[in-house]
Amino acid sequence: MCPDIDDNSILAKKLYHNMLLIRGFETAAAKQYRDGNMPGFIHLSLGQEACAVGACLALKKEDYITSTHRGHGHCLAKGADPKLMMAELFGKSDGYCKGRGGSMHIADPSVGVLGANGIVGQSLPLAVGAALTAQVKGNSSVALAFFGEGASGAGVVHEAMNMAALWSLPVVFFCEANRYAELSPYETHCPIDKISQRAASYGFPGVTVNGEDVIEVYRETEKAVVRARNGKGPTLVEAKTMRWGGHYEGDPQKYKSAAELENPQSFDPVAFFEKNYSADYGISASDIRKTYARTEKIIKDAVIFAEKSSLSPSKNIFNDVYAP
């Protein structure tokens, strides 16, 4: 179990550091994408850093996460290597998936990242499966599934929650309600204000947290993780958050109001932390500067690594289609 955050400024610093790491990664990815260095399309999580970080720091290395199309932050927060991630976004041979997966399929099972996923809704039953493994093998791993409010309308989400409840599986369902699913607002997808209310219908706890506040996200997720680890079954954590950008990078966002478009930073988990917590946890202005510098360096190195990596040779196309 993680120590209580009030006693632990190291943990607070880590939360802060990881949010900046994600912010830096996504900002760099956006730039590289705009500069034409990244094929395909990417979905960024700027504005949602506190969700990824608060949730993942409540987990241990041997715990699992399953992620979504908007998964860069989740992977980084769970300990994936920014270099291998960036190389994958570039479609290079040193990327996590050797250039076969791209942004939507980054995975690193060695740190419990079972993968981003391009199919909306599937992160939940996949996590249920990982939790099943933990239960059958009798180890103490927990699985956490990220999903969006858009996904919450998919039938398989109900199937996964129902199964997890029936079997008391060690799983946490973590919903990032980021105001939009693709191009349409929350109300198009959800008839109730709080998705967490749905947990009651399965008989497990549901809680809604402020996704701008990484400490709150961490605290509530940690409760859910402890509950899961103690064999008490699932919890649904819903974080109200905000997607700063479009659905994908380059989305003209015609559907957003002028106020939202002009001022996305009205909801900023990094600024929120600096304003409300840095003093409490003894994080000085100089610490903040250093953290910016450190994360910037990590991201810069990741981009250089990705640029230098070679393209995957097409002769390897049949590798890994089947396990030997």
Place this chain on the structure above:
Amino acid sequence: MARIKYFQALQNAIQSEMERDENVVLFGEDVGESGGIFSQTRGLYKQFGSCRVRDTPIAENGFVSAAVGAAMTGLRPIVEVGFEDFLTACMDPLVNQAAKLRFMLGGQVTVPMVVYTFGGGGLNAGPQHSQSFVSWFSQVPGLKVVLPATPADVFSMTKAAVRDDNPVIVLLSKKLIGSSGEVDTDKNNFDIDLESAYVTDHGDDVTLVAFGAMVTAAIEARSKLAEIGCNAEVVNGCCANPYDIATIKTSVKKTGRLAVVHEAHLPCGPGAEIIASLVEEDTSIFKLPPIRITPPFAPSPFAPNLEREYLPSGESIFRSVSSMLNRHS
């Protein structure tokens, strides 16, 4: 050797694999205490307990996807989807998850899981409970697809499927559930090749390649053909992803004549694929134009008289093959 039924061969195979490897788990609708709708999982719940043998809610998409997640993290799940028709409810976990994850993640994971299901016609189960989707799954790289035609096939293929590190779909035949055959159920350390077709009956005049329940029909047709002096060779195709073209080619090289029989529909089916593969390699392999024997391109009808006509049978295979021979003699 023991004479057992098709469904018992499945039960025996699952049982012995679960005894051998504690990472093997079984789940699906009614596979637990009730022992399965065809008694195919009888006794397993009692022997292995509720942790390794569990009844699922009616949620094919969810529980097949959960099997993928479990397979990625160290279990070897066996999942029952009662009727082949219901595979439509879990296409995503099969096609987009299980089949692709290893490739897509750059080889970082394996997905050792088995989905078995009862399909095909012959029980007057109607259009939504009689289908064969073998052609669909033969289109998906990353999956393996096998069709056991006998209790011995069921036993060895299921065991081999559980031991395979890839997702394997075992398309069982509903019609054959109660059929019997000799099975060496003590054989435990064998290493059968999932992907190999085999000759069930030798002959020189024409090759009949058949899949699943159609193997029995082809063997029946062979007896009738013998009466008119035609000595047919029957090949049990066994696997439809990948197809064992080499074994089929060896037979057709000898006979020069080919009929492919399957319950899947004709367009883009096993027959089309096998014939195209043979012709691509050697246009002169056929002495006569090959034929495909399949149900008509319509949903499977319910009424017994209609379904009898609909499915290829020993009689209809005999008629098609003899007219192929006559047409060109």
